[in-house]
Amino acid sequence: MADLTQLLENEVLMAFASYTTIVLSKMMFMSTATAFYRLTRKVFANPEDCESFGKGESAKKYLRTDDKVERVRRAHLNDLENIVPFVGIGLLYSLSGPDLSTALLHFRLFVGARIYHTIAYLTPLPQPNRAMAYFVGYGVTLSMAYRLLKTRLYL
Amino acid sequence: MADLTQLLENEVLMAFASYTTIVLSKMMFMSTATAFYRLTRKVFANPEDCESFGKGESAKKYLRTDDKVERVRRAHLNDLENIVPFVGIGLLYSLSGPDLSTALLHFRLFVGARIYHTIAYLTPLPQPNRAMAYFVGYGVTLSMAYRLLKTRLYL
Amino acid sequence: MADLTQLLENEVLMAFASYTTIVLSKMMFMSTATAFYRLTRKVFANPEDCESFGKGESAKKYLRTDDKVERVRRAHLNDLENIVPFVGIGLLYSLSGPDLSTALLHFRLFVGARIYHTIAYLTPLPQPNRAMAYFVGYGVTLSMAYRLLKTRLYL
Numbered sequence: 001m002a003d004l005t006q007l008l009e010n011e012v013l014m015a016f017a018s019y020t021t022i023v024l025s026k027m028m029f030m031s032t033a034t035a036f037y038r039l040t041r042k043v044f045a046n047p048e049d050c051e052s053f054g055k056g057e058s059a060k061k062y063l064r065t066d067d068k069v070e071r072v073r074r075a076h077l078n079d080l081e082n083i084v085p086f087v088g089i090g091l092l093y094s095l096s097g098p099d100l101s102t103a104l105l106h107f108r109l110f111v112g113a114r115i116y117h118t119i120a121y122l123t124p125l126p127q128p129n130r131a132m133a134y135f136v137g138y139g140v141t142l143s144m145a146y147r148l149l150k151t152r153l154y155l
Numbered sequence: 156m157a158d159l160t161q162l163l164e165n166e167v168l169m170a171f172a173s174y175t176t177i178v179l180s181k182m183m184f185m186s187t188a189t190a191f192y193r194l195t196r197k198v199f200a201n202p203e204d205c206e207s208f209g210k211g212e213s214a215k216k217y218l219r220t221d222d223k224v225e226r227v228r229r230a231h232l233n234d235l236e237n238i239v240p241f242v243g244i245g246l247l248y249s250l251s252g253p254d255l256s257t258a259l260l261h262f263r264l265f266v267g268a269r270i271y272h273t274i275a276y277l278t279p280l281p282q283p284n285r286a287m288a289y290f291v292g293y294g295v296t297l298s299m300a301y302r303l304l305k306t307r308l309y310l
Numbered sequence: 311m312a313d314l315t316q317l318l319e320n321e322v323l324m325a326f327a328s329y330t331t332i333v334l335s336k337m338m339f340m341s342t343a344t345a346f347y348r349l350t351r352k353v354f355a356n357p358e359d360c361e362s363f364g365k366g367e368s369a370k371k372y373l374r375t376d377d378k379v380e381r382v383r384r385a386h387l388n389d390l391e392n393i394v395p396f397v398g399i400g401l402l403y404s405l406s407g408p409d410l411s412t413a414l415l416h417f418r419l420f421v422g423a424r425i426y427h428t429i430a431y432l433t434p435l436p437q438p439n440r441a442m443a444y445f446v447g448y449g450v451t452l453s454m455a456y457r458l459l460k461t462r463l464y465l
Binding site for chain 2: 380399437452464
Binding site: 070071074077080081082084085088089091092095096097124125126127130138141142145148149152153154155 | 318
């Protein structure tokens with residue numbers, strides 16, 4: 001039987017596991033940020049969520065949208081759209097036997113870029129801060145995709 | 156050559172595969188639910204989708220939003236936001252050699268919580284039913300992330 | 311130590327890696343398409359994004375929604391909702407030792423269907439072009455889920 005406990009003794013895969021766990025945890029923090037702004041600003045999407053603030057007609061005024069809440073939600077969706085390809089392509093790239101130093105460079109750049117993207121989106125920092133962070137993360141994922149397809153293409 | 160067919164003979168990974176497949180299939184069911192409400196309530200987002208209900212101006216009245224459809228879409232997006240971290244972190248956690256019983260506890264709690272979350276969102280049940288289901292799933296994923304980083308951190 | 315570089319010498323997993331990388335790269339292209347339409351049509355969601363087009367009040371007129379931009383965003387979200395289950399279930403299915411020819415049929419159908427779905431959504435082609443593409447991709451993922459649960463169920 002394959003001894004799976006050895007799988008995560010491969011250094012590239014261990015590094016991928018650490019950086020992926022960090023960036024996915026960061027993405028989960030966006031839910032908490034959304035909930036925080038919804039509760040402090042009393043802005044809800046569902047009638048059952050604002051029942052503790054008032055019944056019937058008086059609760060309806062909390063069913064609205066808010067600039068700050070929508071901003072966090074856009075940042076969250078942008079995370080999903082970019083972290084999903086990183087996790088999928090990055091896992092397969094990690095299994096394809098890349099150099100440890102090259103792999104680490106990819107993972108660190110991506111995680112740093114996505115954390116900076118969140119800061120730039122929520123502050124908000126003036127452009128092109130957010131755009132730059134976005135393009136770095138995008139480029140890292142495309143670079144891993146290119147290396148993977150170059151060495152292991154099988155269609 | 157690595158005998159991959161043995162990989163899924165590891166019990167933790169087999170359990171992860173089963174629970175992940177179930178929870179991802181549940182998430183896919185949300186698309187079907189959205190399509191069901193769109194068709195029965197005649198609520199569409201694209202002009203080409205309502206052409207069979209009328210041409211030109213008469214079709215435009217079906218391009219609208221609907222509370223029930225939006226509710227299903229929010230439940231679907233919440234699934235995406237929470238199941239993606241579970242799948243990514245859970246796979247790496249499963250490869251890190253956890254106890255079978257601990258791993259099973261994590262997987263069962265998560266899948267149960269997400270199914271209950273969907274029921275609470277679509278019924279809808281009064282709060283804090285949905286919030287509780289959400290926090291259980293969130294906590295399970297964070298617990299796996301913590302265990303993974305504690306044993307295998309490599310930055 | 312497990313020799314991970316051999317993992318991607320398994321033909322099914324190599325094929326999965328190639329098709330997944332292609333379909334995730336296609337999904338990333340949707341971000342570029344959104345950015346393209348936002349810039350050419352001057353339609354933005356964030357005040358800081360349209361500052362180069364004008365300051366203060368004159369910039370506010372670019373904070374709006376646009377049919378074409380919303381269409382690309384819906385196509386992108388639909389990709390996320392369908393490609394995430396494919397990647398998760400497909401990886402576990404690939405590890406469960408399926409026939410190479412059966413696996414290739416699944417991967418090719420899915421990637422072809424999702425590319426056609428994007429073309430049908432963005433052109434837009436009349437229905438049921440998009441619906442058909444959607445159902446083919448959905449069916450492929452459910453078929454892999456069924457085969458995985460049939461051979462490896464562990465609850």
